Every structure is written in C-alpha cells, then in structure tokens.
Amino acid sequence: MEILILILSGVLFATAIYNLLQKQLLRIIIGTILLSHGAHLIILTMGKLKTGQPPVLMDGVTEYTDPLPQALILTSIVISFGITGLLLVLAYRTTQENNTDNMEQLRGGSHD
Template sequence: MEIIMAVLAGILFTTAVYNLLQKQMLRIIIGTALLSHGAHLFILTMGELKRGAPPILSEEVEQYTDPLPQALILTSIVISFGITSLLLVLAYRASKKNGTDNMEQLRGNEYE
C-alpha cells in the first residue's frame, strides 16, 4: 500500500511542477493545489499506514495508531485551502483589471 501511495504522490508532484511552469495563472494555481495534495499523501505515507486502536490509553490494547500524521495533514489542508482561495481571488482581480491571465502579458513582455 505504501508503494501505491508513494507512486501517486510522485505523480501528483510531477503534474504540479508541470502546471507551475505554465503561463496561465489558473494552471499555476492548480499546480499549487496539486503540490499540496502530493505533500499530504507524502506525509501520510511517511507516517506509515498502520492499523491499530485509537490513541486512547487502555490496558488491553497493544498497538496504537499514530495521530500525528493525520493532525499534520488536517492542518495542512486548512492552510492550503486558504492559500488556494487567496490565489484564486488575486487571479480573478488581476484578470479583470488587465484583461488577461497570461503571465507573460502581465509582466509586460510581448506574447505572440
């Protein structure tokens, strides 16, 4: 299972980097979202996918699951949602003001 998760995280990282190198703002924002999802899967994979009881101390339970990866991922999801929404609002405002979402035109370079 860890191999599948690692391959999926690698695919997400690859597509994120590809989208980050594009010229349209919306693709760049999608790339940042994919990058954060790849990081979530990477954190979950590095935390080892163990099965066990909830982390509540009890006498009869021998193996517990580690709650730290899930807590880190939940915090990261909230932060990435805020960043994505901020980037979408900024991209909307920039495209409304300038009439384009192309990064080359927004920099002042000629685009053909």
C-alpha cells in the same frame, strides 16, 4: 500499500510542477493545489499506513496508529484551502484589471 501511495504522490508532484511552469494563471493555481495534495499523501505515508488500529493509546492496546501525521494533514488542508481561496481571488482581480491571465503579458514580456 506505501509504495502505491508514494507513486501516486510522485505523479501528483510531477503534474504540479508541469502546471506551475505554464503561462496561464489558473494552471499555476491548479499546480499549487496538486503540490499540496502530494505533500499530504507523503505526510500520511510517513505515519505508516496501519488499518484497524486505534489512533491513541488505550488500556490493553499494544499497537496504535500515530495520530501526529493525521493532525498535521488536517492543519495543512485548512491552510492550503485558505491559500487556494486567496490565490483564486488574486487571479480573478488580476484578470479583471489586466484583461489577461497570461504570465508573460503580466510581466510585460512579448505581447503575442
């Protein structure tokens, strides 16, 4: 199961990097979202995917699931949601002010 999740995470990272290298501002934001989702899957996989076991140690339980990766992912989801909201607002304002979302035109490069 871990191999499948790691392959999926690799696909998310590859798609994120492809989108981060695009010229449109919205695609760059989608790339950052996909990059954070890939990181969430890697953190989840590092915690060893165990099913049917309690997340904390209780009386009589010898094997348990590590709760730390789950807490890290929950915190990361909240942070990435806030950053995504900020990036979307900044992209909207940039597009409204400059009438373009092309990164080359925003940098002052060629005006094709």
